[in-house]
Amino acid sequence: MTVIVDADQDKVEADLLAGLLACPDCKERLSPWGHARHRPLRRGSEEDRIRPRRSICTGCGGARGKTHVLLPDSSLVRRRDHVEVIVSAIQAKAGGESRASIARRLGRHKDTVRGWLRAFARNAEAIRASFTRWASVLDPLCRPIEPASSAFSDALEAIGVAVRAAVLRYGRRPASSFVSKLSQGALLCNTNLLYRAVRLA
Numbered sequence: 001m002t003v004i005v006d007a008d009q010d011k012v013e014a015d016l017l018a019g020l021l022a023c024p025d026c027k028e029r030l031s032p033w034g035h036a037r038h039r040p041l042r043r044g045s046e047e048d049r050i051r052p053r054r055s056i057c058t059g060c061g062g063a064r065g066k067t068h069v070l071l072p073d074s075s076l077v078r079r080r081d082h083v084e085v086i087v088s089a090i091q092a093k094a095g096g097e098s099r100a101s102i103a104r105r106l107g108r109h110k111d112t113v114r115g116w117l118r119a120f121a122r123n124a125e126a127i128r129a130s131f132t133r134w135a136s137v138l139d140p141l142c143r144p145i146e147p148a149s150s151a152f153s154d155a156l157e158a159i160g161v162a163v164r165a166a167v168l169r170y171g172r173r174p175a176s177s178f179v180s181k182l183s184q185g186a187l188l189c190n191t192n193l194l195y196r197a198v199r200l201a
């Protein structure tokens with residue numbers, strides 16, 4: 001399983017050694033367990049290579065333990081692009097920009113952009129439900145989320161409200177990183193995106 005962590009590798013290392021990172025399954029502390037393979041992470045025209053840390057939980061998975069990849073909150077599971085780039089494409093689509101125009105403007109292949117937008121549309125209801133729950137957990141007094149013009153826009157609206165609540169509460173982090181964190185990186189995954197309580201600070 002993937003655990004979304006801070007993009008600052010030094011902080012992740014310190015948290016890991018201090019036992020501050022919890023197993024997503026059993027909540028026991030995670031311990032260092034090597035690294036995952038290198039992978040690209042594209043932002044604008046730049047491409048970074050990141051090498052996520054791996055961790056092991058001895059609380060579940062029997063005597064051999066169970067490993068979890070610690071993915072930075074600048075990314076989403078199985079996507080090569082920075083979460084900020086992906087979110088900007090989704091916002092542009094909701095704002096009426098065509099797929100082709102988004103792809104051109106962001107310098108991405110049109111099939112890549114189509115993949116993001118289709119996955120978001122497919123998960124829209126689950127995203128709306130999950131981020132609505134997050135919004136009320138982070139800010140019990142937050143304004144009700146109003147229905148928008150489509151399921152796609154409803155999901156984006158719920159993300160916006162939840163992220164605003166998270167920024168107000170925790171500050172000091174790019175808004176898009178909360179999209180990764182609150183979805184546990186699974187925003188565009190073909191799985192049931194369920195609300196799951198995770199440590200945000």
Ligand SMILES: [Zn+2]
Pocket residue numbers: 023024025026027028057058059060061066
């Ligand atoms: Zn565990």
